[in-house]
Every structure is written in C-alpha cells, then in structure tokens.
Amino acid sequence: MESAASAALQSWGLSGQVIALLLLSALIYWRGWLRGERNGARLMAFLSSLMVLFLATESPLDAFDSLFLSAHMTQHLLLLMVAPPLLLFSHPLLPMLRGLPRAFVKEGLGPFLSWKSLQQFFAWLTAPVPAWVLFALSTVLWHLPKFYELALSSPAWHGVQHASFFWSGVLFWWPVIQPGPGKRRWPKWVAIPYLLFADIFNTALSAVFVFSGNLLYPSYAAVRASHLSALEDQSLAGLIMWVPGSIVYLVPAFVLVVGLFTTPQMRQTAPPKRVRSSKPKNSLWRSAPLFRRLAQSAMLLVAVVVVWDGFGGQQVAALNLAGVLPWIHWRALSMLALLVVGNLFCLSCPFMFVRDAGRRFFAPKLRWPSALRNKWLAAGLIVLYLWAYEAFSLWDSPWMTAWIISGYFVAALLVDSVFRGASFCKYVCPIGQYHFVASLVSPREIAVKDRAMCRSCRTYDCIRGNETARGCELYLFQPKKAGNLDCTFCLDCVKACPHNNVGLLTVTPAKTLLSDTYRSGIGRLSKRGDMVALVLLLVFGAFVNAAGMVDPVMMWEHGWRVGAFVLAGAVVLPLATVWLCAAIGGSVERARRLAFALVPLGVGMWAAHLLFHALGAILWLQILLLDAGLLLTLYTAWRLSQGARLKVFVPWASVACLLFAAGVWIFFQPMQMRGMMR
C-alpha cells in the first residue's frame, strides 16, 4: 500500500493555462506591490492564495477527484473557503491596477472603473445579503446530483463548477474582510451573524452527506481504488465539509467577537510605512557593453560550431547543428526574446563582433551611397530569402546553411570595412530588418528617461560618442528617437550618455505605431515608402513562410510555382492591398500609415509559426498569439483611422481579418515539422 500512497502523492498535473494564469497574476501583483505600500503580509497573502489555487487544481487532489468524493470535497473547500479570503486579505485591487500597464488601466479599464452603473452593481453584489445568497445558491446547486454528475462527466463543466465556487467564495468573503480601497461599508459586527448563518448552512449540507444512507453521486461507485466503499467515502467527504468548514467560519467569527470587546487603544498599531519606489538605477546597463561582448562571443562560438558541422558533419538536418540550431532553436528563441524583452539578437550579433575586429585593421572612409540609404536593398534580400527557403529547402541543407552563415560574415566585414557607421545593419541585413520591425511590439525600448535633461544637453554624446563609448552607429539621436526601428540594442548610447539618462525602459507594446512624429534616423513613417514595403513584406511573408509547410501548399509548390507563390503572396498581394485600401480610403499617405497597423498580426504569425517548431503543435497557444496580433492590429488601425473610420478602418480591418483567417487555416492543416526527427 505504501507504493500506492507514494504513487498517489506523485500525481501532480501541469496545466499550461493554469500555471500561466497564476504566474501572470503573481507578476502583476508584485509589480503593483513594488510601486505602492510594500506590505509584506499582503504580498504573502496573495502568493498563498495563488499557492492554494495551484494545490486545488494541480495537486493529487485534482487527479483523484473523479475517484474519491472526499478528495473532490477537499478541493472544493480550498476553492471556496481558503483561496478567496487569502486573496481578499491581500487587498488586491490597487496592486493589480498599479501592476498593469498605465495606459491600459487609464484607457482600457478607466471608463469601466468609473462607470456608475457598474459601481452600483458591484456594491450590491458585495453587500452581505446578495453575497450570502449567491454563495449558498452556488453551493447547493452544484451539489445537486444532476449538476455534480454533469461536472464529473465534462471537463468544461468541471471548470465552470470550480470557477463558480471560487468566485462565489470571493463574493462571500468580501463583506467579512472588506478589502480596500475605500472605507468599510458595514460595521464589523455584521460579519458575526453572517458567518454563523453560513456555518449553520454548511452544517446542514454536510449532514446530508454524512447521514444519507444513499449514494448521492453514482459515478463514485463505478471504480473503487481503496478499501473505503463509495458510501463511506461520501460520509468522509461530509465530515471534511463539516469540521474544517465550520472552523473556517467560526474562527473568524470568534476573532471578530474578541475584536468588538477590545478597546481602540489596544488595537492601535503603527501606521504602515510608505516606502517610495526607488528611482530606476542604470548602473547595470552602463556596464552592458561588456555583457554585449560576452553575448557576441558566445554567439560567435555557436556560429563557428554550426558552420563547422554544416560543412563537415552528417548532411541530415535533424542530426546536424546547422539544421537544428539556426532554423529551429535560434529563430524561436529570438522571437521569444522579441516578445518578452526586445531585439536581443542584434545585441548579441556575432557578425558585428567580427566586423568590429576587422575595423581595427580597415578604418572605413566612405559613407553609404545616398541612393541606397533606404530599405529597398534589404527588402529585395528578404524576398530572395523567402524564395530560396522554399526553392532550396534551406532548413534541410546543413551545407547551404553553413554557406549562408559564412557569406553573412564576409558581407558584414566587407560592407562595414568600406562604409562608415553600421551600414550593413541599417541598409543590408535582412535578419536585422526582421528584428527591427518585430521589435515594434516589444515591451522594452532603449529610450530617454527624462526629456527635460536632454534639452539642456549640448554635447550630444549619445549620437556623437565620446572617449568612453562610440555614438549611435545607426544615426539615432535619442531625444528624437521613437520606437525600436533601426535600434540594434547595442547600448552604446547608454554608456555614452554622461547624464545617465538613457536606459532600457518598459513601454506599452506597439504604442509607437500610433504616432507619426519625426523619428531620428528614419523620418516620418508615412513618408517612407521603402519602410512600408519592408513592413508589408515581413507581415505577408510570415503567412507565406508558414503556408509553405502545410500539405495543400507543399503538394502544389514545384519548380516555377515556388517563385510564383512567394512573389504573389509576399509582393503582389501586399501591393494590391495598399492600392485597394488607398483607393477606398482616398489617401495614399494614410494607407502608408495604416500599413504599419498590420505589424502586430505579422509578429503574431511569426511567433505562432516559430514556436511551433520549437515546442511542437500547441494549437491553443498559436491561436492566442494570432488573437493578440489581430486585436492589437485592429486597435492600432482604429486609432490611426480617426476622422474617416468607415472608409479607412473597414478596408484595413478586413485585410487583418482575412490574414487572421488564413493563419488559422494554416495552423489547422497537418504541418511538416521541418528539420526535426519526430
């Protein structure tokens, strides 16, 4: 029996959604907690509440809830009587609002939070009588055999049951704890009869389980995994509900009674110490160039190994580092980095390491030709890449991959040995352009912390450089820089700024797409046809690239059709889209601006595709990434089309919805796991 017990204790679940939700909640609360009164007890209460939710839904209790009513009852008590009061003790409203992005709270939640009808409804819902009645109704209804059996037979209804226990628990405990902000709405004594009535109700319900001679839920009779009969298990469940349940109601009632008889002087405690959040420190980022060198060295080492294996190793993609590392792991990791931090690939680019070493011997003298100071060359190279990827199955050829990487080193060295600045990064590198565009939706940006300080600066070290660091090689002047376009995260400006006024700051993803201000080193987005072409190419290219690995397209794609498919999907279709939207909207300049609204959807598609290769098919995650991309695209288009919504917004929203549908169709097809042994 000992081994059965140990096997039972190992029965932990790992639901991706639950873990993600709990971690995200903890992260938001923690961020808000850091920005407010740092009350340790409240933080502990919040984390304990999440821990209890994790125990209830992922521990062996969950694995055994379909076999033992007693396990299921314990799970329900945790959801109803333990997690909600802990959550309310943490006074979660203010920390959660502080932890969310300010723009989202102000623009997104603000109107709801100040909506009088909603406030009145919430006040009614959390008043003692409705809260008590809803809690009692939820408890009774879900314990009726018909509904309980429904929850046992359907995972979806089981989820609904657990959610209603938890949320009715939150409502029930609200009048008892009365979490902030705001004054207490009811005197404390109200909670005493409230809890006593709840205990009477709980006792009556428990008694039904303990003393009923009939099995209430026949499903538990189907399988017996212990010496307990189903009826004995039912009585045990009733006892669990009765004794610990009563303790949960009676102990707070007792504490409240004691509190009523305690004099105010006895209750006086020191006011909570308000700790102001410290100003962001920049010292770490000022030493970042060293970190950058280390990252570049590591990536260079990886590149050398990949090239060596690509040329000399076994020419089977799945067994060769040149097949696995660049096409599967590196692409997915750099996309993850883009989504959670920013352009970390350019920061650790190994080609720049070699280029910098080369510049010790060849100091460049020339400026990049003015006719090529745009993105057309890079856009052409991206089309070439999309075509070659399909035509030569690059992912399947370690030898060709090794050649491409070697060629990249040579090209970076040659271009930047002849031309000044980071001409290769800014005008040539297709990988760089992909990262520049995708980093428009990143949550981090190299930016100025205090613009007033820049106005008094006369040395402009961030762009000119000084004896400690070179200035921006991509000609981005920090006070006029907006968004991550053309920024390689090299951190030279961070080190060069003598006022310690440039840093890696948190921003609202994609917010930079909403403005068309003059951007240093770029100009206005609406005036840059080459930039529009690049963006559309990368957005539509995401769908073309992913479509290339599904059966219906693969069966059709042969010979000349490969080029036709890439040209039609990544070049002709975007051109036709802009033309059509400009014709309907009546303005080419506006169509150029709106084209940038598609960036989030394109990034969502790249992310869904590349993470598929790294993690396998997780359809829900892929759909969620596309959902997020579509919603951000629609929001951006909505904001950019102010004043002419019907003519401007509708065509672009339709394009976005069609692309979304294409993405969903692609992910619903059987997909080739390119370059992997599966």
Add this chain to the structure above:
Amino acid sequence: MDLLSTDADAGDDALRLISLLALATLAFADGGKVQFQRKAGAFNITLFSTPTPVRAGRADFSVMVQKSGTETPVLDADVRLHLIKREANSIAEVSAPARHEQATNKLLYAAPVDLNTTGKWRVEISVQNASESALVTGEIEVLPPEPPLLAHWPYFAVLPVLAILFAVNQVLKRRRAVNRR
C-alpha cells in the same frame, strides 16, 4: 504608477513563465470516463478514456489495474492496449504500451492513441506482472472528430468578447466627454 521603469524585470519573469508553459505542454492523461470494467484472473481492470465522447484523432486511454477482492492498485504490471477495428475489406489496428509516466494519476497506466476511423473499436488490454497475467476485451464507440473551429471555440470567442468590451469602452468614453462639456 511609473510606467517607465527598469526595476521590475518583467522579461526574466516572462521567460520563466514561458519555459514552464513549454513544460506543461507535455499533456498527461488524467483518467476520464469509465469505458468498461472487467475481472480477469487475479485482476480487476478498468479502462478510462478522454475526451468524452471518444473522437477520431488523438485519445488518451488510462487503465487501472487492481487485485480482485482487495481492490489494491497493482503498480508493477506491464500493460498493453491493442485496438482493432474490422471493416468489410480492411482492418485498422493500433497497439500502445500504457505507462504510469504518461498519466497524471500515477495509479493509472496511460497511453495516448491515434484513432483514424470512426465506429466501434474492439479494445484488448493485456496485463502481466511477475506472477500473473490477464487479457480483457471490450468495445468503445469512436465518433467523428470535432471540427477544429468548434474544438477550439473558447480561443476564438475571445475576439468578439473583447470587441464588445472595446465598443462599450468607446461608448463610455464618449459619454464621459459629453458630460464634461
């Protein structure tokens, strides 16, 4: 609320979150609906399945092996599933070993199985441990697969729900602006 700050290292936390998510995608079988229960030799064998009902495509089968009489779970057995579907001209067969590692509930032996056709499948479960062996059979009904859009409807429902919330948000903002005037 200072949006521009570097102290909360959201990047690191998010990376950890995603690694955990990746780990969590190793989907484990977790019991499910009881398909049948049979006694054979010294064993009492129960077959569970998910999803409910079983549909063509990937299904998780879990087997509970207990000693007849005492109902003690048997944890050291070698359990194999063999599913057969006979049609007029063809036979579809799938075999899979069932293991504790693939189950959330470690008292069960679980096996993910791909069923490519609909209809009645015959299930054979063979159980063997050091001293005894048993073979039980039963039947399960496999329904056609759910259309993928229907199977993932909550992830699509997010879109209209958020669109409606956005519309309400815009109405409230407009109303607030009018009230201020």
